[in-house]
Amino acid sequence: MTPKATLEPLDLDRDLALLHAWVTHPRSVYWEMQGASREDVTTEYARIVADPHHHAWLGRVDGEPAFLAETYDPAHSPLAELPEVRPGDLGMHVLVAPTDTPVAGFTRLVFRAVLDHCFADPAVRRVVVEPDVRNAKIAALNAAFGFVVARAVELPSKTAALSFCTRAAYDGPAAHLSPERLATAQRHLVAKAISEYAHERIVTPVPDADQWRLSAPDGGSSYTFAAQRLALEHWAVDEASLTRWVDGAPADLDAQRFVTEFAGLLGIPDALLPTYLEEIASTLASSCWKLAHSTATVAELLDADYQALEAAMTEGHPGFVANNGRIGYDLDDYAAYAPETGSAVRLEWLAARRSKARLSIGEGLSEARLYDGELDATTRAGFAATLRGLGLEPDDYLYVPVHPWQWRHQLAITFAPDLARRDLVHLGTGPDDYRAQQSIRTFFNTSRPDRHYVKTALSIQNMGFKRGLSPRYMGATPAINDWVHRLVEDDPTLKGCGFAVLRERAAIGYTGDAFHALEVRSPYQKMVAALWRESPVPLLSQGERLASMTSLLHRDARGGSLAGALIEASPMDATAWVRSYLHAYVRPVVHCLLAHELAFMPHGENLVLVLRDHVPVRALMKDVGEEVCVMDASIPVPEEVERIRADVPQDIRALALHTDVFDGFLRHLAAILGTDGVLPEADFWAEVRRCVEQHAEEHPELADRIAAYDLQRAEFKHSCLNRLQLLNTLEMVDIADQASSLQYAGTLVNPIARE
Incomplete structure (x- = not known):
């Protein structure tokens, strides 16, 4: 049963001992009453109780005292002279009872109860808070509930982040689910679905004047859009141009409807179609939350720390359409545990x-x-x-x-x-x-x-x-x-790459x-x-910082590219920057394949980049235990490591580069840099070719393996991720035998093929 939170007027005679323990606790440092005596607390709260413009409330959860709240009229407070303060504003403070055994989601339960209490008065248009600018935890909580920082203001005892939450912004835990945000999320996800399903040759857009058209199998609807077709059959769809047509008239974009319209082509088993639609809905919900709260620009992220950057990411896996399923989380779970909330x-x-x-x-x-x-x-x-x-x-x-x-x-x-x-x-x-x-x-x-x-x-x-x-x-x-x-x-060689x-x-x-x-x-x-x-963190040297490689594909709410911003802020031109990145990422992957028959799963989230002066200089691989594979069964390994050895066919081994690196990550980065005018796509792939060829030149002792892998072959098998998920969204591969689960759709032209 969901815990119930209630508020009642503070009774100073009854609640003094509890109140004193809470406000003077070391965890309550931002309450500014460290070291206060019982008499000090009595004096302060007697003043508040007597003030008609300031009120103190004892909060209970399931009947037990659990938090302290204050509400006040900003027009009768130190905020009174600030130009941002308006009629209809209500100030708020909240203190959750300090404890050494916190319960996940409890603070959010309390915070929601206090905001419900504030907005229960129909005269209240906005709730005002002014936390200390150093209090990062309360800043994240405020943002999660719809508060927007206006500016830093100097108050008598602190520099405060003056913040406001409007009634419109606060509509309970589902405030992010607005028609406007949903429309934006739908447009993005339908565009991605067209791009990735077309890439995997599940659907086939056809030319239509100066655009493309994709028609549903039953002819009831169609989609027109502008797009660039890039290397590896990557479709860079112009989201703004995307229009859905039903009976000749424009209609709302709807990712779930798109899936059901094309279900026959997508190959989803009937029994699993509802599950996939649920994952699509969850992905849309996550997008709406990010649109509401993930507002940092790429300029603000340039020097962000590792975890701030991790929480700022607005896109899941670049290839999967249903990439934020998280089936099992409720609204409170999402707020408490989703990485983008930064909780x-x-x-x-x-x-x-x-x-x-x-x-x-x-x-x-x-x-x-x-x-x-x-x-x-x-x-x-x-x-x-x-x-x-x-x-x-x-x-x-x-x-x-x-x-x-x-x-x-x-x-x-x-x-x-x-x-x-x-x-x-x-x-x-x-x-x-x-x-x-x-x-x-x-x-x-x-x-x-x-x-x-x-x-x-x-x-x-x-x-x-x-x-x-x-x-x-x-x-x-x-x-x-x-x-x-x-x-x-x-x-x-690997040491030389860092x-x-x-x-x-x-x-x-x-x-x-x-x-x-x-x-x-x-x-x-x-x-x-x-x-x-x-x-x-202990592996960093002076002047270095960390970023998940997936951040290179991040665009902010304005469409700004973090990779483009990093290049612009670095001392290098785009070609030199990409060359440094490929030396840190692609060269080690190539060398592990050719020198050791060793394959990782080097997608964006599995690589941590080390940046210096905004340039990737080395890479750290993680998730090794589940993903690594020695692909030649004849290579001896210790008995306790035997599980990672497999007899992978020779024509499949090179897919550890072609599929997992080229198709799984680099095609997306090349498209971003190319369409943004940072580096032409042909120049990007020329640098990848150079990286692979330079490694071959420097390792003549690997000539036999280089010939067997033939990384610069004209074409390679087109291994498809969405086809895997669509076939079985509950368990898309057998972890113990991943190669046998792969789904192919012909071949792709190799962007680094010999010229």
């Missing part, structure tokens, strides 16, 4: 009985060092005390980080017998703040950026998979990562449940697991 998340922790769990640890690490590095001594002592309080011996348990959604929606229910048997024990919330990455179930530690990423099991449906983690499959993950790390570190892998140092999974006793594999066996991956 702080604290992970839940479980103790798993050692005899029914497996912890795999990489070289140079031990169980004690792992937990010492991830959990402070106070937290570890608290976990041990919880176990002892239940009559359990801490040494009999391992600690497992858990996604808060996974705990509430899956583990507390589906694993109730395991919890009741004390095979699993809920230990509570950890103290560190994390942020979800674009990969949705991976978290970056913002409290301690030097600590590991944490990747958690998350049983939501997103982009072709339930996002669980298999304890069985992950058992070898640290050993695989160590082996790949040694290979990369010992290779002079290429490195972010190792997955430890993996843990619980297998004591009823589901693991079954022979049949199922998502239920992937619900209690996690891994720890190295942070890139």
